[in-house]
Amino acid sequence: MSFEGIHSVHLLGIGGIGMSALARWFRHEGYVVSGYDRSPSPLIDELIAEGMEVGFEDSLECIPEEVKSHPAKSLIVWTPALPKDSQQLNFFQENKYKLQKRSEVLGVLTSSYYTIAVAGTHGKTTTSSMIAHLLKSAGKPVAAFLGGITQNYQSNLILGKKKSKGQKLVVVEADEFDRSFLRLHPNEAVITSADADHLDIYGDEQHILDGFIAFTELLDKKGKIYIQQNALLRLTEERLPKVIKKEYGLRSSGIHAENIQAKPGFFVFDYVDSKQDIKGLELYIPGFHNVENALAAIAIALDHGLSEKEIRKGLSSFKGVKRRFEIHVNEGGQVYIDDYAHHPEEIRACLSSVRAMFPAKQLTVVFQPHLFSRTRDFADEFSESLSLADAVILLDIYPARELPIAGVTSEMLLEKINSSDKILLGKNDLMQHLDQASTEVLVTMGAGDIDRLVPEIASWMKNRINPLAV
Incomplete structure (x- = not known):
């Protein structure tokens, strides 16, 4: 496959971190770029500001007219995370559009x-x-x-x-x-x-x-x-x-x-x-x-x-990558770090490094498990790596692409964590709990939607250090 003859590129799942990079590349190369995603996000806001049309309804009405009218000149890039009953995906398949997964498009680029x-x-x-x-x-x-x-x-x-x-x-x-x-x-x-x-x-x-x-x-x-x-x-x-x-x-x-x-x-x-x-x-x-x-x-x-x-x-x-050992606060004796860690070895690596940097400080970790299957498959390893912290706050499992699995919950991790201070909370109860807790070094971890709490936690800690500055 090549991109010869293509005028428009429409990405299903455009807000994904990998898909949005492709969207930006196609836009940079002069293609007309549009897409669909389930809900708005700061990343999608940036894509729209860069000149891309994005819809949030999985309907034929939200497909740009340029794409609907010219199948031969349109490339559809899609993600396997889309449900099989997706209206847009089925429309493109039934009308014989050129459909490629993100990995296939990257394959074309890397061959060149x-x-x-x-x-x-x-x-x-x-x-x-x-x-x-x-x-x-x-x-x-x-x-x-x-x-x-x-x-x-x-x-x-x-x-x-x-x-x-x-x-x-x-x-x-x-x-x-x-x-x-x-x-x-x-x-x-x-x-x-x-x-x-x-x-x-x-x-x-x-x-x-x-x-x-x-x-x-x-x-x-x-x-x-x-x-x-x-x-x-x-x-x-x-x-x-x-x-x-x-x-x-x-x-x-x-x-x-x-x-x-x-x-x-x-x-x-x-x-x-x-x-x-x-x-x-x-x-x-x-x-x-x-x-x-x-x-x-x-x-x-x-x-x-x-x-x-x-x-x-x-x-x-080099300033790093957002949500990869990202230090948001390090002042007044208080530290807040956010990390994407969602595998036991990643958790171990992150917490070991935090310990080396701040050996005399109390370490509190907030962890949101990602996927029921991963939680089940590595339950003992998760509990062991999280035990490196003095205090552990577990949130409910973020399901991502999965349906619940009977008996698989965050509670199964909590039982085997050796830290004396450990608790299971709903995400909406976290800030109230932190208000009552004694924290010196706080680390949030997970690949789900825990990142949406990061600005609020950073603001809360800065306000705790200097209430008049926030």
């Missing part, structure tokens, strides 16, 4: 450019954003399709200057959900992690490992793969294709970090590989896991010709 694809059950959004920022800040011709909103660019799409010299690079987040990363055409790949997840899609742990192996087999013969040390152990080197492999990790024998120092608000570390040692790098998105993500980004930047000076500048200026 030199592609760096970043995969992993966690860490891929920050790592891909960091790679793209290092390259762009050094003047490389790069475009990036990301799974989060970067703080530097306030967007999930990064575009280089049109007249930049050199080979056009594309950095893309390679999503393992629904096996969509198997449609990409990577020249280089990163695997940040390969833990068991999405078992509702893959069935068991072995099948998700098989999925990652299949992803690596998409690399061309001259390709490279940068693989985190634990992911390499799980996938086993013998199963990987015969391409250039570079292992990285905090304690890897290959690319690794030394002299890591956790400071209040940033980390300092040395980058070390077989050829060079870059000392005293400063990273202003805290977390041991982010130091590890930076190792992969730096290795790729070096391979693409960036100097030590360019790497120092790019790394220290």
